[in-house]
């Protein structure tokens with residue numbers, strides 16, 4: 385599969401971050417942490433030399449017990465985390481960090497649902513914010529396997545006959561955060577999400593949190609003195625947590641099959657064969673993997689590239705009640721114009737969203753950036769019959785004409801990809817995938833669910 389191989393290797397910097405930088409915190413840091421806590425006790429005993437010596441002796445004697453008390457308490461699933469990752473986890477789960485209190489990152493990115501979800505929103509596609517009357521405008525993506533996303537940029541796609549530049553990477557559906565650390569402050573300050581007025585306000589809350597000492601141990605006792613710098617460090621810790629192996633367990637049936645530990649059913653295998661067939665489904669072109677490799681880390685099921693798929697408008701999203709409102713995705717990414725290569729027209733990126741990983745896709749619906757499809761089968765069938773039977777997917781306009789690509793303004797409808805497999809078809813032609821093949825693809829996608837996810 386050289387086509388896909390070339391894609392995965394293409395471009396400077398497209399090196400999967402792979403081997404998780406899940407470094408253990410050096411022993412030095414741990415020691416400081418342990419030594420620090422007993423100090424107040426030492427001081428309270430008195431200041432005379434003899435007393436001090438006695439106290440020091442006492443301290444030595446009880447030091448191990450105290451040190452244990454001072455060490456951050458770890459749940460069973462936290463034993464393998466570094467102190468920095470643990471701090472990130474505490475922040476990730478802290479429900480006092482929303483305004484008003486009550487929601488955390490985990491409210492929308494629930495660990496048991498592959499780190500996605502909607503905070504019990506009445507509208508499945510978009511999450512409820514901390515203010516009861518506010519919902520978002522896009523589907524919450526899974527946070528799993530995001531460690532493999534390169535920083536946002538334009539990369540050489542050596543896929544076709546002629547290498548060309550294409551946008552890839554970054555965080556959010558439109559890549560507007562360069563990386564995980566930059567991303568994390570977004571939801572904390574977004575009025576539709578955690579709704580804090582400023583970084584200062586967030587840092588002030590963390591400084592009062594029960595885990596504030598952990599932050600001081602890691603970054604120094606004065607860490608909260610400069611709120612801007614502190615925010616950066618706190619968000620780095622959140623990113624470190626998101627880079628921990630828990631977010632990339634590679635524990636699906638498919639991974640076990642790659643490792644030779646289990647068999648796929650005949651239908652799952654058929655689905656796999658269709659998935660990697662670039663003349664039939666072409667799924668692997670964007671939801672990338674290396675068919676010649678048995679290494680699960682070569683199978684992230686995304687190359688983090690951006691494409692305009694023309695997904696139908698989701699009328700359930702309140703913002704869409706206004707017919708003038710369109711979510712244009714990548715072309716509205718702040719700062720994009722400044723780095724846009726000359727050969728790429730900005731308008732061609734309107735309606736483009738990032739290809740998500742398909743790992744855990746069976747449990748992460750509804751699907752696409754606007755959650756337009758509740759069913760995984762529909763999400764797959766859409767690829768097959770969008771061009772051959774558009775009336776099935778799009779409503780009719782006032783004149784009775786099928787309003788194809790109805791979630792894009794007229795000017796941008798031409799940006800939708802109609803040339804590549806599988807949507808290089810015309811109405812009335814046979815779709816590239818029939819019903820059985822769609823079923824097989826879905827059966828295969830269901831093998832991508834990690835253990836314990838629902």
Ligand code: HEC
Pocket residue numbers: 476487488489490491492493502503511512513514520522523524525526527530554555556557558564567568569571572576577578622
């Ligand atoms: C109210 C629900 C909600 C909360 C709370 C929330 N998120 Fe998100 N998260 C979303 C949505 C929705 C998106 C997609 C937004 C977009 O692309 O514009 C997202 C996107 C992300 C992404 C990008 C993933 C990708 O595929 O590009 C990361 C990383 C992330 N969130 C981490 C966090 C962290 C860390 C916190 C807490 C500090 C948090 N989120 C809090 C709903 C939420």
Ligand code: HEC
Pocket residue numbers: 665666667668669670671689690691692693694695736737738739740741742745748750751752753754760763764767801804805806825
């Ligand atoms: C040209 C690149 C490309 C190809 C080929 C492609 N996809 Fe996608 N896929 C994307 C992009 C981009 C998105 C997100 C689009 C959006 O939300 O607007 C996506 C989204 C999805 C989703 C929704 C996932 C989620 O979490 O919301 C599914 C399911 C999916 N693709 C399956 C497939 C299957 C199956 C195939 C092969 C039949 C395929 N894709 C072929 C680029 C591609």
